[in-house]
Amino acid sequence: MARIIVVTSGKGGVGKTTTSAALSMGLALKGHRTAVVDFDIGLRNLDLIMGCERRVVYDFVNVINGESTLNQALIRDKRCENLYILPASQTRDKDALTDEGVEKVLNELSETFEYIVCDSPAGIERGAHLAMYYADDAVVVTNPEISSVRDSDRMLGILSSKSRRAELGQDSIKEYLLLTRYSPQRARLGEMLSVSDVQEILALHLLGVIPESRSVLNASNSGAPVILDDKSDAGQAYSDVVKRYLGEDAPHRFIEEEKKGLFNRIFGG
Amino acid sequence: MGLLGYFKSTRQTSASVAKERLQILVAHERLSRERSPDYLANMQRELLEVIRRYVDVDQDAITVTMEQDENREVLELNIVLPDESVSRLGVKR
Numbered sequence: 033m034a035r036i037i038v039v040t041s042g043k044g045g046v047g048k049t050t051t052s053a054a055l056s057m058g059l060a061l062k063g064h065r066t067a068v069v070d071f072d073i074g075l076r077n078l079d080l081i082m083g084c085e086r087r088v089v090y091d092f093v094n095v096i097n098g099e100s101t102l103n104q105a106l107i108r109d110k111r112c113e114n115l116y117i118l119p120a121s122q123t124r125d126k127d128a129l130t131d132e133g134v135e136k137v138l139n140e141l142s143e144t145f146e147y148i149v150c151d152s153p154a155g156i157e158r159g160a161h162l163a164m165y166y167a168d169d170a171v172v173v174t175n176p177e178i179s180s181v182r183d184s185d186r187m188l189g190i191l192s193s194k195s196r197r198a199e200l201g202q203d204s205i206k207e208y209l210l211l212t213r214y215s216p217q218r219a220r221l222g223e224m225l226s227v228s229d230v231q232e233i234l235a236l237h238l239l240g241v242i243p244e245s246r247s248v249l250n251a252s253n254s255g256a257p258v259i260l261d262d263k264s265d266a267g268q269a270y271s272d273v274v275k276r277y278l279g280e281d282a283p284h285r286f287i288e289e290e291k292k293g294l295f296n297r298i299f300g301g
Numbered sequence: 302m303g304l305l306g307y308f309k310s311t312r313q314t315s316a317s318v319a320k321e322r323l324q325i326l327v328a329h330e331r332l333s334r335e336r337s338p339d340y341l342a343n344m345q346r347e348l349l350e351v352i353r354r355y356v357d358v359d360q361d362a363i364t365v366t367m368e369q370d371e372n373r374e375v376l377e378l379n380i381v382l383p384d385e386s387v388s389r390l391g392v393k394r
Contacts (some may be wrong), residue, residue, distance in 0.1 A: 178319050178322065178323055181323055181327075182323065182326060182327065182330075185327045185330065185331070186330070189330075189331070189334045193334075219316065221314070222314025222315065222316045222317060223314065223315060223316060224316055225316050225319055225320060225323075226316065229316065229319075229320045232320075233320070233323050233324055233327055234327075
């Protein structure tokens with residue numbers, strides 16, 4: 033039985049796909065057979081972030097409609113043999129995802145994979161709902177910005193009431209907070225909500241903090257999940273996230289500013 | 302905090318304003334989520350249909366709220382009748 037992880041947020045542009053790519057790659061690099069599924073029908077982008085856009089032949093909707101088998105649609109990552117990508121359909125509209133279809137595909141993936149990472153579309157419409165419905169764990173990606181925090185809270189309400197686990201009366205989905213695009217310096221200056229502010233408002237277990245970093249854009253430019261850039265701060269932060277998710281001990285980094293020189297300490301601000 | 306920081310610290314920062322606004326908003330939205338079960342919206346619509354068979358009321362003349370305390374739930378239904386019959390129907394359960 034696979035563990036199903038949804039990467040969700042409500043708000044768009046906060047880093048769901050970046051996180052899905054990094055998390056799935058991280059789990060696969062740790063030796064776990066992992067599939068990452070793009071639920072953003074009509075606005076497929078995971079393939080670009082994973083760098084496999086030219087290898088897409090069949091997609092999620094083809095599998096649901098029986099136009100291809102699951103194995104035909106799954107793309108094996110060239111960098112890590114444990115990782116497979118199921119791309120979203122680019123042409124059809126989002127109603128092409130059916131409850132039964134999604135359940136069937138996730139069940140089939142569960143037979144051979146340890147982890148299934150579901151990259152949710154933004155919003156709270158059908159695609160987002162189906163991405164989280166079957167989840168065991170939820171990574172709520174949030175920016176330190178009011179609209180994102182509010183949308184995340186809204187998403188938490190949906191996770192706790194509209195998921196399969198909620199409807200069947202099972203243990204609720206495990207929810208984790210992932211704060212992205214964080215700037216410790218701006219938080220210190222009072223220009224940005226701090227990690228503890230966001231945690232206090234959402235009351236969630238903190239899975240990790242990803243610093244605002246050039247490496248994220250570099251990674252998507254080149255189609256390599258940022259976690260592969262192990263020299264970058266964001267790459268290291270995502271590696272820590274994977275470790276923490278797997279229960280390993282990894283102290284939080286990138287929450288505090290780096291030590292500054294004497295000059296900055298006197299006149300800093 | 303640097304020297305310059307001491308002079309700035311008396312002013313409320315934008316982050317603390319954001320935090321306050323969010324805390325109020327989130328608390329309010331959570332409360333309304335907990336208080337309104339999914340069926341409330343549908344029930345409100347159906348009640349309105351029934352009432353309109355007998356009385357000519359506006360679309361927004363009916364409000365349904367659910368309140369909860371430790372030992373009871375109160376479902377409150379408020380219908381504003383048209384001007385001729387200035388009265389309010391309060392149905393409580």
